[in-house]
Amino acid sequence: MRDQPTVADPYPWYARLRTEAPVCRVRQEGGLEIYLVTRYEDARRALTDPRLSKNPEVGAETLAAAGEHTYRAVAVALAGNMLGTDPPEHTRLRRLLSAAFTQRRVEGLRPRVQAITDGLLDAVSGRREVDLMDALAFPLPITVICELLGVPAADRDDFRRWTTASLLPYGRPAQADGTRALNEYLAALIKAKRDRPSDDLISALITASADGRLSADEVLANAVLLLIAGHETTVNLIGNGVLALLREPHLWRELRRDPGLVPGAVEELLRYDGPVERATSRFAAEDVEIAGVTVPKGSVVIVALGSADRDPERFPDPDTVDLRRGENPHLAFGHGIHYCLGAPLARMEGQIAIGTLLRRFPDLALAAPAGALVWRESRLMRGLTALPVALGAPAPAPG
Numbered sequence: 001m002r003d004q005p006t007v008a009d010p011y012p013w014y015a016r017l018r019t020e021a022p023v024c025r026v027r028q029e030g031g032l033e034i035y036l037v038t039r040y041e042d043a044r045r046a047l048t049d050p051r052l053s054k055n056p057e058v059g060a061e062t063l064a065a066a067g068e069h070t071y072r073a074v075a076v077a078l079a080g081n082m083l084g085t086d087p088p089e090h091t092r093l094r095r096l097l098s099a100a101f102t103q104r105r106v107e108g109l110r111p112r113v114q115a116i117t118d119g120l121l122d123a124v125s126g127r128r129e130v131d132l133m134d135a136l137a138f139p140l141p142i143t144v145i146c147e148l149l150g151v152p153a154a155d156r157d158d159f160r161r162w163t164t165a166s167l168l169p170y171g172r173p174a175q176a177d178g179t180r181a182l183n184e185y186l187a188a189l190i191k192a193k194r195d196r197p198s199d200d201l202i203s204a205l206i207t208a209s210a211d212g213r214l215s216a217d218e219v220l221a222n223a224v225l226l227l228i229a230g231h232e233t234t235v236n237l238i239g240n241g242v243l244a245l246l247r248e249p250h251l252w253r254e255l256r257r258d259p260g261l262v263p264g265a266v267e268e269l270l271r272y273d274g275p276v277e278r279a280t281s282r283f284a285a286e287d288v289e290i291a292g293v294t295v296p297k298g299s300v301v302i303v304a305l306g307s308a309d310r311d312p313e314r315f316p317d318p319d320t321v322d323l324r325r326g327e328n329p330h331l332a333f334g335h336g337i338h339y340c341l342g343a344p345l346a347r348m349e350g351q352i353a354i355g356t357l358l359r360r361f362p363d364l365a366l367a368a369p370a371g372a373l374v375w376r377e378s379r380l381m382r383g384l385t386a387l388p389v390a391l392g393a394p395a396p397a398p399g
């Protein structure tokens, strides 16, 4: 049984596990025992293994052994949303939402995402130093997902607090309180929209439930999932990504010289320090052998995406950011049927955020030693609490 890695830099711990115990039992804070999968090939296989179910009932005994609060918290986090279901329920739920997130639909959002980014950067452009998390990394994705879902952006400070809390380790009172507050908030919003539908995704889910294509509980569960998944992650793509580029300023300069590298750079940043350090829980529906280890039926299995993406068996020189890496089959968006629905949107937001920063603030630099930055505690995510940057002189206006 292993303890947890440090929040600030889990990568040396993962490197040790990949060689010493690639599938190992870990006791999480709160008492939940999991099997952690750390190598790339095992991770990829586990993510498509139908014996590893998403239905928390399959892991009920293990979850209950960690205490009633953990069992309840996992059930609430997963029940009825597409990340907590297997086919055929998963297929039905995903189909209902997938049309909104196709590459083509997302391309249509590009001008709006650019305008939001420009507005946020205009607001700070006279300043010497800013916290990039507050100035851009948080407000950009949350504004976009609020507009898509039809959630008032004015309430965003509230759900920033609630979603952050909901992703804390199970067993902490703040985790349960945050989840409850978020659910209550969205339940009230859904109720209001039933009377006054508009042209947004939550209204579309309500219409689908009126046709009997999903239940009232599923409307709420998927709205919660989209609100959390739609911003907690992209925030950290921007934060972790910009940090990696500024930590080694030659990378920033290389991108500035050749902005055509930005899309590939975003893929490399997702691989190098992706926002989702660990995928969501899976539950063994029968005894499953992974890398020679028998994972008993009913166990909780968690794939360490952050570790898989640093596996030297798959990625040469994995601890180096290589902006020209080329082929980059990283697992930052997961793999298999639960592959991230929002990947095209997240990529576009990441590319626009980093591309626009490069253009407007070519001399952007860290305003604090990287070692002094504080990383957030989370069950799944990897992200900074703040990223102080010096903006440098803004680029002269074009033309």
Ligand code: HEM
Binding pocket: 082, 083, 084, 094, 145, 225, 226, 229, 230, 231, 233, 234, 237, 274, 275, 276, 279, 280, 281, 305, 331, 332, 333, 334, 335, 337, 338, 339, 340, 341, 342, 343, 345, 346, 347
């Ligand atoms: C850089 C940003 C993002 C990253 C790294 C990311 C990562 C992931 C990962 C790893 C999974 C699979 C988890 C698992 O299998 O346990 C996932 C699923 C999902 N993501 Fe994302 N995500 C991002 C942005 C978004 C956005 C912007 C949205 C929505 C607007 C979104 C919506 C979803 C949904 C709905 C699922 C569940 C899909 C399913 O179960 O079929 N994500 N994401």
